[in-house]
Amino acid sequence: MSDAPRGLKPAVLFAAIFLGAWVVQMLRPDLALHLPDSPWNWLGTVLPVGCGLALGLLRPEAAVTRALASGWLAIACLLGVAASCWPIAVFPVGVAAPGWLHRIGLGDPLSSLPFVAALAGVAVNLAVSLARRLRCGPDRLRFSVVHAGLLIAVIGGAAGHGGLIRARFILEEGGSPGDAVVAEDGRRIRLPVALVLDDFVLERFPPMLLLDDGGRLSRGETLLGPDATDSMQGLDIAVRSWLPAAAVVGGRPVPFREPGANPAADVVVHADGREIAAGWLHPAGPLGIELALPLADGRTLHMESPRPQRFLAQVRADGRPVEVTVNRPLRVDGWAIYLLSYDEKLGPASRTAVFEAVEDRALPAVYLGIGLLLIGVLAHLWRPVTAGSRP
């Protein structure tokens, strides 16, 4: 053991605690740890971290401080986080997690005892090591900024999770103004504004061709339109007639100018310069059946349903007209209201829009942490890139 890495003992001790926590979780698979609501969530996260900071500042050279700040403890805690959260990366946890995951105590990894133990270990290790090294000098400064940023982001994220309010709701065009919604945890809450959906708009890309070769699908490259041409799998396809909005009546597409109507194209297909098929294509949709074109060699040509290009909701917030789109939420009094989705079966004919209102009071702390982390890693990046010494 004489050449064992320094600081390995606390890591081994943590590993024992982690495995113990895992055994407890396996024995009691229904055990779920959740942070309490605000303000107790802050107490639950800031208190252990504050103790760690105090220990690192007041007793920087004590054996326990050195143990809690060791690099190997950081590795052990991070590996603990990885070991307890990996099921989320592999299985659709919460939807169809395999039964054996529950049996090994990882049916709900994020509220499991081993995950919480590992995350607490990371936070305490960060706090103690940060406090020990809070001295000036370029190297120490880089270390301090990165670790302080990470610590603040982790505390903000963990504590903020306890006080986070999230409520999903649906608005229908022409509905009456409303500000009462049901949060994720079942509580009834009031939004700071009453919302009315005036109009939901979905703009779509023109459709593309789809070739079905015995179940193997190949997509064309051209967005279809009047006189469009495309080549795929040895076929040359040209559009002869184009209906931008159509419905199928008696097996033939006819112009039908209604929201949600899909386009139709009369195409001619050539292979080796010879015409092999011609006919109408129309994707299946809420307003009509599909028209596909069977080819002589057993393949079938389809028109793919047009893909969404942009969707937006024109709403009135307390009578004031605003536009909410993906990537541009409505922000009111600490709340952010996001446009998530719509009735995808109806597409552009959808008269409803799905929103999510989120109040996250800890967000400034998380962003402060992320900002510090970014500054710190940029400083770290500068060093290896600009160092001129020959490796």
Next chain:
Amino acid sequence: MSGVVWWVELLVVACWSLAAICASLAAARAGAWHTACRAATALGLCLLGGLLLWLWLHLGRPPLRTLGETRLWYAMLSVTAGGILAWRLGTTALRLPMLILGTLFLCLNLAMPQTLDKTLMPALQSPWFVPHVVDYLLSYAVLGLSAAVALWRLLRRGTDVELPFRLIHAGLPLLTIGLCLGAIWAKEAWGHYWAWDPKETWALLTWITYVCVIHAERDLRSRPRLALGVIAGSFLVVLMCWFLVNHLPSTAVSVHTYTKG
């Protein structure tokens, strides 16, 4: 369009293969081979940069949506980043790994020709899209170089770990920046800066892997063979996060499914 892309990729592969041969010969005899290597590398880079610019203009969107498009960027960034780092660090040891990595990823595209189209889903139409994805690809390129150098030295029974660690010290900050940019973008688009989506979780596992390598650096340096093995093996997690996650059952609930294809 995909036909043009395929032929340009083939030309770049030819340029960089030639550059790799020149680089091997330059190891024995300096002079003209060095110049030929630089010229062939630069020609390949110009062709690939021109192709990406043409695709961007022609598609009317950043060519960063599909796996095939990200491989094009990866090839360009691994050779560009390798060249800059080799110049800054004053080493020629990166020349072959960067050319091999770039060529390998272009060969993947040649073997699996992609279809290109102009569609871009609404969530990706954000100013965060390009910086987030390009930064991630740059970090993958630098970490890929570290793994390639480590693997090369491991196979040749080398024990010098300085360069692979230097590369990780450059790649990990880039990985962290990508993670932070992704979190800020996710908050803007969906209201969650961290939603434990499978792709996000793999990104965290990748970050944890390299943070652990950095924290163990001092001890690993005293066991160079183990260090080289760990550095080479760590890149498997990057590949998992980038490609292989799409083949896991968790992809059914992922909001990052647009990276398929």
